[in-house]
Amino acid sequence: MTQPILHHHDPSPFAEKARLIFGLKALGWYSVEVPMVMPKPELTALTGGYRKAPVMQIGADIYCDTRRIALELERRFPNPSLFPHGAKGAALALGFWADTALFHSGATLSMGTNDAIPEVVLKDRLAFFDFMSESDLNAAPDHFYSQFCSGLRQLEDMLADGRQWLLGDEPGWADFACFSPVWMCRGNIKGGEDILASLPRVVDWEARVGTIGHGTRTGLDAKQALEIAHNSTSETEPNVSDTRWPKLNVGTRVSVAPDDYGMDPCIGTLRVLNDEEIAVTRHLETGNEVVVHFPRFGYRVIEYTGDSA
Structure with a gap:
């Protein structure tokens, strides 16, 4: 198969x-x-x-x-390629940044601010993730909001020249890797809708990524x-x-x-x-x-x- x-x-x-x-x-x-x-x-x-x-x-x-x-x-x-115009190296590097700098702060906010997360999932992730602790989740989330919002602002800046996609005129791995924490922000983080509302270029890009769908x-x-x-x-x-x-x-x-x-x-x-x-x-x-x-x-x-x- x-x-x-x-x-x-x-x-x-x-x-x-x-x-x-x-x-x-x-x-x-x-x-x-x-x-x-x-x-x-x-x-x-x-x-x-x-x-x-x-x-x-x-x-x-x-x-x-x-x-x-x-x-x-x-x-x-x-x-179509995930790495159009020879962008493999840049796309993989940007993906690593999204998986670490953006995901770590975003996941901590998800665990700490989203009351809908089941307790069994919360306990599992606390034991699983080495970048967050119970004290992080019980503390004021200001630091994690600041880190997450700073990262999203970098995505907004990348789109400032009017490009449709993060690395140019075609979608690819860079977009999907960076869409992941934005998707998490939209659905899992308390106040996520307000965060994204302050990032109009990211919101427009988010909508474009969303139209790609999931295949069959x-x-x-x-x-x-x-x-x-x-x-x-x-x-x-x-x-x-x-x-x-x-x-x-x-x-x-x-x-x-x-x-x-x-x-x-x-x-x-x-x-x-x-x-x-x-x-x-x-x-x-x-x-x-x-x-x-x-x-x-x-x-x-x-x-x-x-x-x-």
Whole structure:
């Protein structure tokens, strides 16, 4: 199966980035709704323990992190491009800024000001996010409002020359990555509507992004997705670059985990390691192989010397 399967939940601002890619590229895709909090048994069965959403599945290849999802969809479905006019480097850098400077303050405001967030989700995220604490949520939110609004003001300034999209005259990854915290502001932050009302160019841009849509979505049960992985074969060829660091070889047993938060490791045998990607082979309970893919940037890979997992 080559049609993407997205394991996600609708309120996720990160999943919204992936859904917009499907819209831009006019793709059909399968939607597997995952729980907002642990346990997520079908998801972690695929990923080997990685719990962040979204995760994209294509057959027996499992793609973790929206950066890796974006690059894989660009490889498989290059037109229209997520990086028009050679803007890949600038778009990825702007995406990292949105995922850190904007998301950290915005998520803290969401958790601290939105009374509609269920207590079970609040407790889960406090344990999960290393950039916020209970004291942050109980303190006056002035600092986090100032940081978040300052970041949004930078988006307003980027649009000041009349451009339609953040990096020029065509939409792409930069827009989707930066739309994510604006989407979160609109729906999850107390006073978010007032914040955006003071940013007219951002509001106009927000509306343009919203018209892109999400492609064609079809529901799929999590167990069906596992069955697809069970009956598929990975397309990923072994590829370890001569310039990789650390110096690990194909077949070495490794642990891969994010280096920011949610550092649940995936244990497997190394299949790909280069400047853009880490991929490991692991086995489902049925014994069938899947290959789990991560971005190189932002992920730590080390040789694993513990018991088999």
